[in-house]
Amino acid sequence: MSYIIRNTIVLGVVFTIILAVGLFITAFSLPKKFVKLDAEIKKIELELQNTPDLANQYNVAAAQLEEMKKHWENRSKEVPPKDITGETYGYLNRTMDVSGEVKMDMTYVGPRDFGNYGFNVYTLKGEGAFKNLAKFIWYIESGRRLLKISSLTLRGYESKSAESNETKILILFDMELQAYYSPMEELHNAPGELKAQQTILTSNPFYPLIMHEIPAPLPDEIEIERSILKAVIPGKAFIIDQNQKSRILEEGDKVYLGYVTRILPNEGKIECLLNKGGVAERFELTIRQGEPLK
Template sequence: MSYAIRNTIILLVTLLLIVGIGYSYSEFYLQNKVSNLQEELRTKQNDFNSKDQINSQFEELNNTYEKALKVIENYDKVLYQNNRPDNVFEFLNKVNGFGDDKVYYDYVFDDTLSQGEYGIITSTIAGYGKYSALTNFVNRIENSQLLNKISQVAISPGRNDDGPGTVNFTFTLESYYQKAQIFDSVKTDHVIKLNEDISTYNPFRPLIQSSIPPNTEGLVSIETSRIIGITANRVFIKDGGGSLISLKVGDKVYLGYLSSINIKDKTATFNLNKGGIQEVITLEVDR
């Protein structure tokens, strides 16, 4: 075999090997890779189409979301966002910070109870304060936006050292918290409400006091005064210190008020409350 023929055969074999390898690479590797890329392209195209649809609806969905937040924020009641007792304690301090009168209390965390999509934080509150302050304290706890329930209330007269009208109290507080994360996006500055129709009258206050309150306002004392002049709608009184004072019906005096003027009889009538004992005093004009 000549040298030229042998080289030709070698070139043909080499060419066949290159063609075979190229065909195998294209048929088995590239074709599979192209199929995978096509599948990935379809998946990304579907994902793009889905997100493009969401993007086109974003403004409407966002408006709906904002409206839903407003609705939740305006609920009469909302739940605590978690089961941390310090959130309850912080709420009680905020409630007790309203108004002039405050109660003085100890906060004791008792337990937490899980109830499906919500839970209950149970606490015991015990302390003392004026009855009116306690009434407003309980009033705000139950009427404010955060959901709390008070039970097992016990009230008793307080010590004289703590001031007049003071009572001791204890009650159980159940505070409801969320587990489904419904109110996470809602503001945490919850509304504090007071029901003004609830009476703050102290039923433990004695009808007749052991002492008469002091004259802290410096009002005229009728029992040490005399009338020196009178008109149809006004009387002129000189008190024990020699000061001249003018009063009309309804004006306050020490322990009471001027209730009526009788120009015909030249008298003035005063209603007094001496620590629960009602007295009516009528003074005549000095002649």
């Protein structure tokens, strides 16, 4: 075979291979790339169309961040590194001094810790005139310490004086209080000033339209609704009465306006039946869980 024929055959084979590769790229590979490129182009076009929305979202987020910075720089609440029960008790006592006469018994329940912050839970039980109690609650929520009232129960009570026979309306309250603490140093001091203004309440919603016709309590008679149940054993209940005196009650014992009907040690409570001027009322006194503070 001559060199001319052999070279011609080799060139023909090379040309055929090049042609086949070109046809494969043109017919199969390039269309797939074109489809992929076309999808990416559409995606970019869609993102370009959404640019105004992204800009609006950025502006809204920036405004929210600026508002949060303003609140942070003007914060007025202090969060101590630890909540010491004695200091919290003293803080609440000072709060009562500026609120007016309010009686309070405070019990420590326990901590709730979440790492960067936490709070101690306390229960408060007491009484006071509506105006004084409203101030006390306002000072708790609006004072320098970060305290939160998580639950609050209020009940009107007609207290009749044995000496003057005068009826005074007291508000009996049960409160659960959270006292916050945090190891974050930035929260220990608040740069802002307290600007909250107390709302003045002009009326007492607990004042009854019609007073009950009830007698004044006898000397040393237990006003069970103003008392605190400390312990219960089968057949006996140990209480602290309205005069802070320790007393023992048994089933059938008389109390102001009624008598003890049941002592339930398994449930940690006693039941009484009271006669409120002809209206029978069942009243339960329950042991408060936690450690009492003095």
